[in-house]
Amino acid sequence: MSGGSGSALYQDTGVLVRPRTLKNAPAPIRSRAQMMADAEATASRLQVFSRDEFMGRRFRYGSGEHVTVIGPTGYGKTQLLDELSDAVISPKLPQVVLAMKPRDKTMTATIRNLDLKKTKDWPPPPSFGRPRGWAVWPKHTFDPEVDDIHLREVFRRAILDSYKRGNRIVQADEFFGLVDLGLARHLVALWTRGRSMDVGLWGGTQKPTHIPLHAYSQASHLFLANDPTEAARKRFGEIGGVDPRIVEAAVRSLEKFQWLYIRREGARMCVVDK
Secondary structure (H helix, E strand, O other), X not given: OOOOOOOOEEOXXXXXXXXXXXXXOOOOOOOHHHHHHHHHHHHHOOOEEOHHHHHHHHOOOXXXXXXXXXXXXXXXXXXXXXXHHHHHOXXXXXXXXXXXXXXXXXXXXXXXXXXXXXXXXXXXXXXXXXXXXXXXXXXXXXXXHHHHHHHHHHHHHHHHHHHHHOOEEXXXXXXXXXXXXXXXXXXXXXXXXXXXXXXXXXXXXXXXXHOOOHHHHOOOEEEEOOOOOHHHHHHHHHOOOOOHHHHHXXXXXXXXXXXXXXXXXXXXXXXXXX
16 A cells, blocks of 8 residues: 555555644535545555564554553453563563453463463562563452452552563553552553653453543554444544544454554554454
């Protein structure tokens, strides 16, 4: 796909950027139907990249940037986060993954695939050295009231320590789960001030209406799956810097396991294939 003189401009990467408009030019009057038609036409021109090409050549991460992945259950949020992590984390930029469930085969696979050190408490034992990252997986008693108090305290220490030390990635197993534990204020602190400390907040959710709007407005990198619910679509306006109508049209056309990628800096978009 190449650039042209139409309403949208493309860089040599083929990723869509914001249309440029002349200063002081009067805005044309268009109906809602015309605006939606324009949005669908723009969405249909988004370039599609394979996972390998996107991870290897297109995805560029800067220390302290936030990543949000939003999609229904079974759409591969964890797999996508694992692939992104594998391309970014290192002993110099380690990851702290907060695991909430008492048993989780997916988390076990994440620990193995990313070569993370598993710790039940925070801080981790000094004998762990400098790994690519840690999976903070507290022990459960299977009493929800007791476990929630314990998880909140362990995760709170991990978040605050990462914020203080800087140069880390904190990844939420599920944003809503941390909010439900009463850690919303800590997440907002990372979203709004973490970048100055080189601390990126990564995570996914299947409940976009139950998490702070900062997951949209503060994320440098967003990945959106096809979610048919109207409540989820209404939040596209919180992303900022992009036309929510284009986002809605693009998301609506996605197949399962495809993702709309938005880099808010430059308002670039593309589709990441299965």
